[in-house]
Amino acid sequence: MFVRTVYATGDPAALDQALDGLRAEAVGLLAPQPGYRGFGLFADRQLGILTLGSWWESAEAERDSDERLRGRRAELLAPFAGTVTTDVWEAVVAARPVKAGPGAWFRLARFDFDRAQGDRIAAAFREQALPAMQRLDGFLGGSMLFSVEDERGSVGGLFESRAALVASRGAVAGARARAVGAGGVTLRSLEEFEAVVLDLPKHA
Numbered sequence: 396m397f398v399r400t401v402y403a404t405g406d407p408a409a410l411d412q413a414l415d416g417l418r419a420e421a422v423g424l425l426a427p428q429p430g431y432r433g434f435g436l437f438a439d440r441q442l443g444i445l446t447l448g449s450w451w452e453s454a455e456a457e458r459d460s461d462e463r464l465r466g467r468r469a470e471l472l473a474p475f476a477g478t479v480t481t482d483v484w485e486a487v488v489a490a491r492p493v494k495a496g497p498g499a500w501f502r503l504a505r506f507d508f509d510r511a512q513g514d515r516i517a518a519a520f521r522e523q524a525l526p527a528m529q530r531l532d533g534f535l536g537g538s539m540l541f542s543v544e545d546e547r548g549s550v551g552g553l554f555e556s557r558a559a560l561v562a563s564r565g566a567v568a569g570a571r572a573r574a575v576g577a578g579g580v581t582l583r584s585l586e587e588f589e590a591v592v593l594d595l596p597k598h599a
Contacts, residue, residue, distance in 0.1 A: 430456025533559025
């Protein structure tokens with residue numbers, strides 16, 4: 396599975412306009428594309444950040460959809476975005492949510508890693524960190540994404556509410572510290588976002 400992410404920053408006062416446009420159009424634009432497997436839109440309203448991710452069954456499906464949709468995506472972001480960064484990742488571990496209702500929140504950790512240790516890092520997340528997260532109250536799903544060529548990765552976790560996300564901070568911090576302590580990983584950022592749109596097709 397491959398994931399295209401967009402990270403945009405701008406004036407917080409203009410964020411709602413961009414969110415409204417993406418909420419109205421994004422799923423309708425993405426869902427008919429071959430290989431589409433899901434979409435999430437997340438926001439930090441206070442700082443003026445939006446990030447979105449679309450999931451694709453193959454690298455080819457991701458590339459083809461981007462060629463078709465990047466123009467309209469730029470138009471939808473234009474009223475808000477002062478900066479836009481687009482990346483493509485491979486999902487090396489994914490426990491995707493079956494469903495998520497209104498009020499969900501998302502935690503995103505970005506890191507650098509040693510590609511020689513990529514398999515070990517993914518296995519540790521799959522076999523240790525993810526099962527521990529799945530035991531947390533309100534945890535809905537999580538994934539680890541790699542850009543192996545760039546030696547960059549991210550871990551995302553979705554929770555049913557902000558309260559559940561806040562309550563999980565201590566336990567997740569411990570798991571994160573153990574992962575970094577095992578070597579091969581350098582944490583670069585940690586952020587939390589409101590989930591604005593989640594599309595989780597059953598066939599995904």
